[in-house]
Each structure stands twice: as structure tokens, then as C-alpha cells.
Amino acid sequence: MKYVRFTNPEKEIGYGFVEGEKVHLINGSFLDPQSQPIDAWLPLDQVSLLAPVEPSKVVCVGLNYALHANELNHSLPEDPVIFIKPPTSVIGPDAEIIYPKISQRVDYEAELAVIIGAIIKNATEDEASKAILGYTCANDVTARDLQMKDGQWTRGKSFDTFCPIGPWVVTDIDPSKLDIQLFLNSEVKQSSNTQHFINSIPKLVSFISQVMTLYPGDVVLTGTPEGVGPMQPGDEVIVRIQSIGELRNTIVKDNKC
Structure with a gap:
């Protein structure tokens, strides 16, 4: 479906x-x-x-592919690294990603997104699996210079329009072995497979639920593979995930005063 x-x-x-x-x-x-x-x-x-859901929160997992951790010079974490994007960051397919004036480098990060379908708290991995409605494409857009400057990730990850998701929520697929790619102006920049996850989706959702209650429509981003890099105003970025489809967005300058 x-x-x-x-x-x-x-x-x-x-x-x-x-x-x-x-x-x-x-x-x-x-x-x-x-x-x-x-x-x-x-x-x-x-x-x-539109964005297929309106989440109360977007919970993101960092460093869930070993090669991406290596390219950022991070050691592999003992536990999943999580952070949050606000609902105001969420946009849908074909919407514009706004390049903030205060950033000099905005990166793409292709990710598989999990859509929660039931209220869960302190869930086991089995309970977490049963609470998942389906999956969609996501782009964890990041102001990389601000992320590195701050030493923590909230500002660099949280700008309005920095969480494109879509085009739809796909149910009844196995998320454990899906090809994931990102195209920047038709050039392949990221290409991997979810079989390279460090932590499985049930483990991630269960882990997050030990910290916070997840509600129907909440989104969990599962980490990006290696190959992240910068975008510029005028660029077109496409996240393509096997069995789901394509999420297409364009980058524009922030023209507000």
C-alpha cells in the first residue's frame, strides 16, 4: 500500500x-x-x-553506517546516537529547501524514514516492529559548518525545510535490504544499501521509545550512508530508495530580510 x-x-x-x-x-x-x-x-x-505525515517530532539516528562515521572521523558509537528535528523542518516532495543565510555549507543526507503507526513507550524490539506503519524517503539536510562549529547538532539540523520526506508511506516491505541512492543534479553522490545498518530498525525504534513516547505519524530517520556533500541554490536533489520511489526537491536562497 x-x-x-x-x-x-x-x-x-x-x-x-x-x-x-x-x-x-x-x-x-x-x-x-x-x-x-x-x-x-x-x-x-x-x-x-504533501509530506505524507505531520509528525510531532522527527527523531534522527546519526552514524548508523560505518563508512559514514569514518568519513566524518567519528568512532562507532556504543549506543545509537539520536537527535531531533522540529516539525517545522518537514516539507514534502517537490518543495523547496531554503539555504540559510548564516550557513556557508548545506549538505544532503539520503535516509530511509520510518513512520510510526501506534503510540509506543518502552517497547521491546518486537513491539517496536508491530508499531511501524511503513517507510518513506527522507533527506536529513544539514548546515554542516554550523554543526561542526556548535559541537552539537540542533542548530545545524533544525532549519525550516531541512527535513524533506515523501512521496508516500509504503507498507508491507522488508526495510533490511533496500538500495538507497542520492542524486545531485542527476549525478550519483550516495549509493548504499540498508543491509549496512549498524543498528536494525526494530532496535532503533525500541531504543528511542525508552527515551520518549512515539506517536502515530512520528518519523524516525535511520542514518545516512557515506558520500554526504554540499548543495547550492539552484541544485536539484533526489533521494531514491528501492521499493519506495523518489523524493525530489530543489535548493533556493533565503530571500527573506
Whole structure:
């Protein structure tokens, strides 16, 4: 199943799931177990896809690929390294990533995103697995110069538009062996596979739930592979993950005063 959140031609927000080249509408969010499909469809090319969920938080995992840790000169962590992006960082497919005026280097980071489907706290790995609704593509955009300057990651990771996710939430796939790539202006910059995770998804979600309650629609980013690098205004960046699809965004200057 491919669940989507979108605006229709009348600019109204709706929910549904993709069937071929059409969206089968749902009478509420796909995160609501009471929602049901209705007898209505829209052509996929007549809707504008939004970020598929509106999370209360985005919990990110750093250094979950050994080669990425090496390229940043970090030793492998004993426990998963986690940090948070605010909901204001979340944008959807085809939306613009704003390059902050106070940064001189903004990097891409292709990631597999986990979408939580149930409330969990202090979950076992089995309970964590059962609480996952599905998966989507993500870009953990990072102001690398500010991250390195601060010594902790909140400012460099948290700018508005710094968490593109989408284009949809895919259920019923095995996330443990998916090809993941990032293209910058059509050139491959990252290419790896989730089989190289240091920590598995059930372990990560369980670990995070020992710290904080996770709610339906919350997002867990699972780490980026090696090959991170800078983007510039005018660039197009695409995250492509096997069995999910593509997340495409463009970079623009911050023109606000």
C-alpha cells in the first residue's frame, strides 16, 4: 500500500492510497484506524503530494553506517546516537529547501524514514516492529559548518525545510535490504544499501521509545550512508530508495530580510 497526503485541484487537503495512476480517497487520515476508503478517486497527476505525515517530532539516528562515521572521523558509537528535528523542518516532495543565510555549507543526507503507526513507550524490539506503519524517503539536510562549529547538532539540523520526506508511506516491505541512492543534479553522490545498518530498525525504534513516547505519524530517520556533500541554490536533489520511489526537491536562497 502507498498512502499519500495531498492537496486536490481545489487546494483542499486529502488522504488516500495509490492504485495505479489514481488516488483512492480515504475519509480521514490513514493514521486514524476509523478512517475508511470512499467511492472516490483522483488522477495522481492532478494532486499535489504533501509530506505524507505531520509528525510531532522527527527523531534522527546519526552514524548508523560505518563508512559514514569514518568519513566524518567519528568512532562507532556504543549506543545509537539520536537527535531531533522540529516539525517545522518537514516539507514534502517537490518543495523547496531554503539555504540559510548564516550557513556557508548545506549538505544532503539520503535516509530511509520510518513512520510510526501506534503510540509506543518502552517497547521491546518486537513491539517496536508491530508499531511501524511503513517507510518513506527522507533527506536529513544539514548546515554542516554550523554543526561542526556548535559541537552539537540542533542548530545545524533544525532549519525550516531541512527535513524533506515523501512521496508516500509504503507498507508491507522488508526495510533490511533496500538500495538507497542520492542524486545531485542527476549525478550519483550516495549509493548504499540498508543491509549496512549498524543498528536494525526494530532496535532503533525500541531504543528511542525508552527515551520518549512515539506517536502515530512520528518519523524516525535511520542514518545516512557515506558520500554526504554540499548543495547550492539552484541544485536539484533526489533521494531514491528501492521499493519506495523518489523524493525530489530543489535548493533556493533565503530571500527573506
